[in-house]
Amino acid sequence: MPANRRPRARAEKRDEIVTAARRLFVDDGYDATALSKIAAAAGVTANTVYWYFPDKDHLLVAVLEELLADALSRYEPMAQRPLADKIMFAVQELSAMRNLVDTVHARRAASPAIDQWHTGFHEVADALTRSELPPDDAEPASHIIAFVVEGLLTHPAGETEQREIIDLLVDRIT
């Protein structure tokens, strides 16, 4: 029996696991989601997950990649809007990751895979803001924007308060 008889089936099963993990991670958070729950939701046993992912952290990375890709795919219409709208959009779009931001930071030291995703994420974020910033301050300014976006994700505020913060930030920083 050949090794790769149904490569399609493997990808599909993997997707089912990622989809289940995504829903549970986003809704309940990483720590509160036991691998056995994810496995049950995907119709397998807990240890089967290890045939598709080396560990729970790599499964989180797969989920983060999906979430980020989804957010970016919806970003295009924003390309022409002012920076404040882009940041507002980013905060709303990334709010699905809200429960996971702290987990990513917390597990960075323990998991090279998560550390790597985190670095890549900030590179993408940096690239998106930097082009809109005065070249002289682009470096520190882009960091400030990233910190505020993360802060707004971690400390959910009302819509108007959020706008106030972003408007002030963009007004002063650009």
Place this chain on the structure above:
Amino acid sequence: MPANRRPRARAEKRDEIVTAARRLFVDDGYDATALSKIAAAAGVTANTVYWYFPDKDHLLVAVLEELLADALSRYEPMAQRPLADKIMFAVQELSAMRNLVDTVHARRAASPAIDQWHTGFHEVADALTRSELPPDDAEPASHIIAFVVEGLLTHPAGETEQREIIDLLVDRIT
């Protein structure tokens, strides 16, 4: 035998546990520190800790209170310096909490005690910055400062890069 024969001894034992927990939490992080390690460092068994604290989260709160009190006690000489110096000082002083910032955010949903400490912390931080800010923007501006401080704690940068970010922030926001 009276119930409170040696109230002093109880406080001392409690302190030993907090001191051990503080060192381990700061050095290794909350998740990586098993209660049994703390207990061993304090010369007791793991379950004995539960006679002094209702759970691991409350022990973390006790540690956070110590760290914050220490930082504030060193803050006085800063009172007359410019805002940028104060923020720089805050980041350096709170860097002992670096490993715990994400834990506090992550466990806020699960632990009312941690949530409460977190709220109090931001009230203190807000009060310290707000007086230095133009009253019109004080609310959003103080949030931006808090977000940048947290961002610098979570994403350690070089000393000069850090200064660049803080200087730009203070220059623009005040």
Place this chain on the structure above:
DNA sequence: ACCTGAACACCGTTCAAGT
């Protein structure tokens, strides 16, 4: 009041065994 040994329920992960 204070502390312990033993147990409980749960976790991520490993492994030998099946197909």
Place this chain on the structure above:
DNA sequence: ACCTGAACACCGTTCAAGT
């Protein structure tokens, strides 16, 4: 190649028992 049942080492927490 893919999946499982059973086990492992570990965790926070509880509890009956000692002093």
